[in-house]
Amino acid sequence: xxxxxxxxxxxxxxxxxxxxxxxxxxxxxxxxxxxxxxxxxxxxxxxxxxxxxxxxxxxxxxxxxxxxxxxxxxxxxxxxxxxxxxxxxxxxxxxxxxxxxxxxxxxxxxxxxxxxxxxxxxxxxxxxxxxxxxxxxxxxxxx
Numbered sequence: 001x002x003x004x005x006x007x008x009x010x011x012x013x014x015x016x017x018x019x020x021x022x023x024x025x026x027x028x029x030x031x032x033x034x035x036x037x038x039x040x041x042x043x044x045x046x047x048x049x050x051x052x053x054x055x056x057x058x059x060x061x062x063x064x065x066x067x068x069x070x071x072x073x074x075x076x077x078x079x080x081x082x083x084x085x086x087x088x089x090x091x092x093x094x095x096x097x098x099x100x101x102x103x104x105x106x107x108x109x110x111x112x113x114x115x116x117x118x119x120x121x122x123x124x125x126x127x128x129x130x131x132x133x134x135x136x137x138x139x140x141x142x143x
Contacts, residue, residue, distance in 0.1 A: 007135055008128045014095055017115045018079025022093050023071040028064045031055070035087040036062060042085025097133070100126055 031039065039054075040047045054072050056063045064087075065072040073082045080086055094113040098105045103122050110116045117125070 008131050010095070010132060013117050013120075013125055013128050013132075014113075015115050015117070016079075018083075019114055020070065020074050020076065020079055021112050022090070023074035023080065024069055026066055026069065028056075028066055028071050029087050029089040031062045031064065031087050039082060039085045039087070042082055095129060095132075100129060 036047070036050075040050050043050055043054075045053075051057060051062075054065055056065045071080075073080055073086070075081050080090070094109045094116050096105070096109065099109065106122050106125065107118075110118045120128075
């Protein structure tokens with residue numbers, strides 16, 4: 001009798017080094033309602049204070065502020081200071097579905113992300129990544 005195949009884990013293809021490269025730039029990610037609630041709960045502050053101190057709100061668009069060319073939550077000595085409460089887009093990165101459609105995307109993203117495991121090669125990486133996508137809830141539904 002065959003034993004059931006062990007499902008892969010994200011750590012099989014990616015382990016965040018908290019280098020901060022993905023946190024750089026003058027733009028940042030938008031926060032959906034779920035992201036906002038997760039971040040408020042993680043910070044343990046009233047929503048109004050979190051919004052005032054950390055978010056940039058333009059109309060109905062809520063984004064994290066940028067300070068000194070980085071996301072406001074990036075700290076050079078430890079990386080993301082809200083790692084457990086970060087938005088789903090941050091949770092997703094660098095495992096972006098575009099990798100599956102274009103090998104060049106895989107290598108381009110890997111150049112800027114030391115946590116992406118490239119030593120297994122593109123085909124093996126994609127096989128594991130596809131299995132992860134098939135067996136995971138949508139990223140905006142993760143707790």
